[in-house]
Amino acid sequence: MMIYADNAATTKVSRAAIEAMIPCLEEQYGNPSSLYSLGQRAKEILEEARAKIAAAIGAEPAEITFTSGGSEADNQAIRSAAMIGKKKGKTHIISTAFEHHAVLHTLAALEKEGFTYTLLDVHEDGLVRPEELEAAIRDDTCLVTIMYANNEIGTIQPIAELGAICKKHSILFHTDAVQAVGHLPINVKEQNIDMLSSSAHKYHGPKGIGFLYARKGIRLTNLIEGGAQERGKRAGTENVAEVAAMAAALEEAVANMDRNAAHMSALRDKIIKGLSEIPHSALNGDAVKRLPGNINFCFEGIEGESLLLLLDDRGICASSGSACTSGSLDPSHVLLAIGRVHDVAHGSLRLSIGDDITEEQADYIIKNVREVVEYLRSFSPVWRDLMSGKTQFIL
């Protein structure tokens, strides 16, 4: 059996997305900037895709800029808001401690350029408190950037409420919605979202393509100098095939959203229940306000890395921490942000199931995670010390 349970890292490209790409590669290969009809047909494909994507989040087509993915969209959104703020003498940004590194590292870079930022606490349940956002707002705050749903622990923030607070204070509100687009219903106008980042490969589109929504009137700063593509805001010949694939993938994800979410969340809850029976284990993040496919646990007395390797032997692809941090020995900043201590954070497991998960696969995951955790504990010195009372259990 092979179970792909790492959909938060990336997803399999859907048939619809592949089929949308092929004609762009084989026949409609013109440059959208060319005036002859082959080029103009490519331009049409691009604009049809833009309209579909805009409709999927309640935006206008002119508010969508194509990017190379979620990281670029995050960088561009935050830098743009920072530049707008700076012109008005406002250089303070509010975010959270468990954002994706595309956000956190951009904030760190801006700090070197004279900006300051406040990171809100996400508490034990992985959720921001709207009143704490309101309290953190200063006269010089120019931007609030808070992720829609967390990529590691899956918690979903009260976005509309946070957006309303920003609107009340006339502060730009950006959300990294990479884990949410195609999985949760989004309407940027109703939710008071000024800017939103998305990436196709998190909803069965290809890697290396994404988009940034920026409300009409928000002046984007271009990160790449060059031609006048994307209204001068993102230079470089457009990736027509991948844009078409992204639109097809998103259209399909939105059409099946309710059904997929119901199916996945039922099996998510079954797996959570099954893994909760492992002694000295704990679910990370709120049990209800979480993505339909996200399961994230800490198991005391083991190393996440060993757990992943043994699960791989049994055909289960999972992750420990985020794909970006694995390979480093530092525990996940997300788990530390929700208050897990270092030792416990090391023993974490993220399973992000897909919409094709079956009941049988869910049972297989529960059985194998239980067995592997028990096996690893059987020769773990850390576990032995815990069992003998030499050190104290935390979970």
Ligand SMILES: *Cc1c(COP(=O)(O)O)cnc(C)c1O
């Ligand atoms: C995957 C991810 C990103 C980065 O997107 P890329 O397209 O891989 O650059 C940013 N934010 C979140 C929350 C993600 O899950």
